[in-house]
Amino acid sequence: MTALERLGAFVADCATDERDRAAARLHTADTLGAWIAATATAEGRALLGHRQSDAPLTDRVAIHCALARLSEIDDIHLGAMVTPGSIVVPAALTIAADQPNSDAADVAAAIVAGYEAMVRLGAAIDGPSVLYRGIWPSYFAAPFGVAAVAARLLRLDARQAANALSIALIAAAPGTGHHAAVTTARWLAVGQAAGRGLQAARAAQAGFTSNLALADGEYLKGIYGIVPDAKLLGHGWEEPALHRVSFKPWCAARQTMAATQALKELIAGGVAANAIERIEAAVLPPHGKMIDHGVTAGDRFSYLTSAPYQMALAALSPDAAHALSAPAGPVAPHIAAMMARITLRADEGLLAEGYPQAWPARVTLTAGGQRHERTVTHVPGDPARPWGEAELRRKFERAASPLLDRERAAALFASALAAPDRPGEWMLEFERLAVPAR
Secondary structure (H helix, E strand, O other): OOOHHHHHHHHHOOOOHHHHHHHHHHHHHHHHHHHHHHHHOHHHHHHHHOOOOOOOOHHHHHHHHHHHHHHHOOOOOOOEEOHHHHHHHHHHHHHHHOOOOOHHHHHHHHHHHHHHHHHHHHHOOHHHHHHHHOOOOHHHHHHHHHHHHHHOOOOHHHHHHHHHHHHHHHOOOOOOOOOOOOOOHHHHHEEEHHHOOOOOOOHHHOOOOOOOOOOOOHHHHHOOOOOOOOOHHOOOOOOOHHHHOOOOOOOOOOHHHHHHHHHHHHOOOOOOOOEEEEEEEEEHHHHHHHHHHOOOOOOHHHHHHHHHHHHHHHHHHHHHHHHOOOOOOOOOOOHHHHHHEEEEEHHHHHHOOOOOOOOEEEEEEEEOOOOEEEEEEEOOOOOOOOOHHHHHHHHHHHOOOOOOOHHHHHHHHHHHHHHOOOHHHHHHHHHHHHHHHH
């Protein structure tokens, strides 16, 4: 069997146990918090304004996935460098709400299958490496993940599911370039990529076929210079990939978080932030260029990906790290002054600390003439520092605070946990929340 045939069989036969369903509920609730929070941003309002009231299902999938992804508080699998929740969860709920015969078991299985497909593909193409060549793994894998979701919800057989995955793979695109304005098509593009996954599954259901040996042959090598790990794509791991996906503890590029967390822990341990004289952060060499820079007004990405900015914010204005939108106007003087005290250096030795499944950093600082050091390998929300309902509820309430009071947000979190059981009800709830944001 080819890799796609094996994965197609997994998708078609995917079933879940209680542990899988519990994880699916947590990741669904986390994603729905991101999805809701995004509607309060300027980018989110632009996407909501772009959609049509009578839009076809593929377009609704596209907008919903785009909203969740733009939040930058969606979950992430480090070893694959993909953010599966923002693609898989909105697609599963949107499609299931349109399928009157879908039951809770189908939706949970579709979510597990979608995570599996996206994470396997991201890992098989070595997402942590290809990202820095200009290939956006989540964008590349989005059609693939949604094809798996739709194949399971449409109850395609193994052969049809394999063809859906193959059709989705030929619909994959590498990247979107860099454009940081509020009107960026980046989010629209990733949503449309997700919509192509639904189109792929429908095509396979209608009898269309594709090359099931795409991942085993020269196709990806010839076009993208990628030699995928076909064995990994076809066989996966001992447990579903969903269980190795990290929650993001605040809004930033995940590459900045270990250094930021190390600084937070040093401050929590007694170092006074206003006494800090200088900070050196040792970071992974693949991450260095991406996160070692300042910020540019109007460029949200520059704030999200700047380790000096994120570290200064954590030290002096920690609550601001949870905001989805970039600050208006210039950086506050006290933040800028702290940024100027921070230097980054690439440390090859950190690669031996579990990379790419772990993204460690080490922070050394001087405060009051004393030297302090902290290494962080895993941040809160990683599988090694797991989050449960309590932590995710706090994150959800904080993310939803621009739209909802705490009591309403807490009630909505409970509803989000149950969304895989009642996708139609959740979609109606989302529409009620999204209308004022248009």
